[in-house]
Amino acid sequence: MRSVRTDPRKRLLGGLDANAFLRRHWQKQPLLVRGAIPGFEGLLDFATMIELASREDCESRLVTRHAERWSVEHGPFNPRRLRRLPRQNWTLLVQGIESVLPSARRLLSQFDFIPHARLDDLMVSHAPPGGGVGPHFDSYDVFLLQGPGQRRWRVGRQRDLSLVENSPLKILQRFVPDGECVLSAGDMLYLPPEFAHDGVAVDACYTYSIGFRAPTHRELVSRFLSHLEDGFEDERRYADPDLVRQDHPAKIGGAMIAKVDRILRSMDWTRRDIADFLGTYLTEPKPHVVFKRPARPLSGAAFAAAARRLGIALSPGSLMLHAGAKFFMNGEMQRLGPTGQEALRKFADNRRLSGRQLPPRGQAADILYRWYRDGYIELQVMRSKG
Ligand code: SIN
Ligand code: CO
Numbered sequence: 001m002r003s004v005r006t007d008p009r010k011r012l013l014g015g016l017d018a019n020a021f022l023r024r025h026w027q028k029q030p031l032l033v034r035g036a037i038p039g040f041e042g043l044l045d046f047a048t049m050i051e052l053a054s055r056e057d058c059e060s061r062l063v064t065r066h067a068e069r070w071s072v073e074h075g076p077f078n079p080r081r082l083r084r085l086p087r088q089n090w091t092l093l094v095q096g097i098e099s100v101l102p103s104a105r106r107l108l109s110q111f112d113f114i115p116h117a118r119l120d121d122l123m124v125s126h127a128p129p130g131g132g133v134g135p136h137f138d139s140y141d142v143f144l145l146q147g148p149g150q151r152r153w154r155v156g157r158q159r160d161l162s163l164v165e166n167s168p169l170k171i172l173q174r175f176v177p178d179g180e181c182v183l184s185a186g187d188m189l190y191l192p193p194e195f196a197h198d199g200v201a202v203d204a205c206y207t208y209s210i211g212f213r214a215p216t217h218r219e220l221v222s223r224f225l226s227h228l229e230d231g232f233e234d235e236r237r238y239a240d241p242d243l244v245r246q247d248h249p250a251k252i253g254g255a256m257i258a259k260v261d262r263i264l265r266s267m268d269w270t271r272r273d274i275a276d277f278l279g280t281y282l283t284e285p286k287p288h289v290v291f292k293r294p295a296r297p298l299s300g301a302a303f304a305a306a307a308r309r310l311g312i313a314l315s316p317g318s319l320m321l322h323a324g325a326k327f328f329m330n331g332e333m334q335r336l337g338p339t340g341q342e343a344l345r346k347f348a349d350n351r352r353l354s355g356r357q358l359p360p361r362g363q364a365a366d367i368l369y370r371w372y373r374d375g376y377i378e379l380q381v382m383r384s385k386g
Contacts, residue, residue, distance in 0.1 A: 009113075012036050012188075018113035026114075027141060027192050030155060032181055036188035037110075042124075042147030042206045043103045049126055050082045052094045057290045059095040063133050063169065070134055070169045091127040091201075098122045099289045099317035105351065111143065111210055116348075117282050117321055120213035127151075127201040135175035135198035137161055141212045143190050146183035149205025153189055154180045156196040172196055183207075213282075227277040228269060238263070272324075279321050279328030289317040291330070291375035300369050304361070306379050312368065313352040313380040320348040327367075329376055340364025352380060 013021045014033035025031045044052070053060035053075045060075030062082075066089070075094075082092065098104040104122045111119070120140065124147070125133075135154075144153070154177035164171040175196055182202060183189060191197055193214065199207065215223075238259065246253055285291075292315075298306060314320055321328045322345050325336050336344065340359030344367075347353045359365050371377045 009110075011038070012110055022113070025190060025192070029192060030179075030195060031190040033188045033190070035186050036145065037186045040145065040147060040186035042185070042208070043097070043101060043107065044124065046126055049092060049094060049124065050077075050079045052097065052100065053077050053082060053092060054079045055100075057288050058097070058100060059286075059288050061093045061095075063091045063093065065089045065132075065134070070167060070171060072168045085128075088128050088130045091125050091131045091133055093123055093125045093133075095123045096121040096286055096288060097124055099286065102316055105316050107145075107208070108210065109351070112349075114212065116319075117278065118212045118214075120211040121286070123209040123211060125207045125209070126205070127207075128204050129201055132198060132200040134169060135172045135177075135196060136170045137172065137194045137196050138191070138211070140193050140214045141191070143188055143210040144183070144199065145188045145208040145210065146185055147206030147208055148185050150182055150184050150202035151199045151205050151207055152180065152182045152202055153197060153199045155189075155191065155198075158196050161194060161196070223281050224274070224277050227281070228267065228273070231273075275323040276326065276333060279323055279326060280331050280333055283319040283321055283328045284331040285317060285319065291315060291317060293373060293375040297373050300366075303369050303372055303379075304358075304365060307358055307368070307372075308355040310379045311352060311354045312347070312358070312372075312377050314347070315376055315378050318376045320351070322348045329371060330374075334367055336367070337363055 010017055012033070014031060014036070016024070016031075021031070052058045053062075054077050056076055058075065060077065062073045062075070062077065062085075064071050064073075085092075098108050098121060108119065108122055132151075154175075156175065156177040156179070158172075158174075158176050160172075160174055160176075162173045164173050175198060177196070177198070181189070240255070240259065242255070244255075297303075318330055319328075320330075325338075325341060327334045327336060327344050327348065339362050341364070343353060343357055343359040344364055346357060359368070368377065372379075
């Protein structure tokens with residue numbers, strides 16, 4: 001029997017199983033896990049970070065502290081400049097590394113107990129001793145996984161979230177920490193949204209932030225309305241054959257308001273519309289993501305044969321979700337007949353399929369071929385069980 005100590009999933013959450021973590025901590029209270037990923041050596045070194053921070057398809061920032069003031073610069077950066085940064089008071093951050101590093105995707109898969117629809121990205125930061133981004137709060141949940149080096153975190157459950165005015169960074173005006181811990185490689189701190197925190201590098205260190213997305217209601221409403229608008233096909237026009245003369249020609253009359261009220265109230269949607277909206281909206285590629293189409297794509301038959309031999313994987317930047325018979329890939333929706341649904345669900349859940357798990361010839365196989373030509377999926381030798 002596997003004990004709590006040896007079950008890596010439970011170790012990741014400090015001995016808790018996923019449901020216990022979700023019940024007790026998720027969106028509620030912090031959790032410090034010592035040795036969440038024992039011997040975690042990180043996913044990259046500083047030279048690779050510089051390379052990523054100088055690329056157009058990566059989102060990077062350099063935060064510098066000047067006494068009590070902060071400045072932020074956005075990448076891409078000149079690599080020579082990053083190699084000559086001073087010995088202290090800066091942090092280099094690269095966001096969305098899962099879309100360029102397969103190892104980052106593999107790290108994220110350890111957090112599959114949270115639905116993919118809630119995941120935002122994996123960010124890495126590097127700072128020399130004393131470096132940090134200042135006391136702040138994030139609006140979403142985050143797992144702060146320590147890579148090489150040590151970072152001291154001070155955290156506080158404070159209500160006062162007012163920010164320093166006119167600062168390019170979100171910095172808390174009054175940070176009142178009520179706890180402190182030093183994280184070493186492989187330790188992890190989970191923080192719920194709006195939990196104040198300040199991490200300062202003890203020595204040159206790397207921190208990996210697994211961040212989740214939580215759109216505002218305003219964003220959901222506005223994006224849903226525009227989704228409905230895209231599918232709105234009623235071409236009728238406002239009509240008033242019953243018009244009668246008004247005493248005040250400039251007045252917006254009650255009859256007009258009533259007519260428009262009826263038109264607006266006739267707008268309706270079902271849960272299916274909501275699923276379609278969520279699927280396309282949540283799989284929209286991030287602005288920096290670039291998909292590389294194969295330079296000399298295989299023919300359909302050659303692709304099918306190679307896929308059966310090697311297996312397939314989602315490209316690191318691809319986002320795929322499913323709901324019923326609908327499959328969402330990078331902002332596009334595809335409805336599938338029953339054959340192949342099971343295989344594509346497995347593909348979306350695991351981000352890969354072995355040759356044996358591929359759908360038979362037909363609609364699903366055709367879709368996979370199209371996704372391969374679009375650079376959304378890749379042929380891949382399976383690394384471990386499929
Ligand atoms: C960092 O990695 O330096 C900052 C991460 C955070 O505070 O959210
Ligand atoms: Co933060």
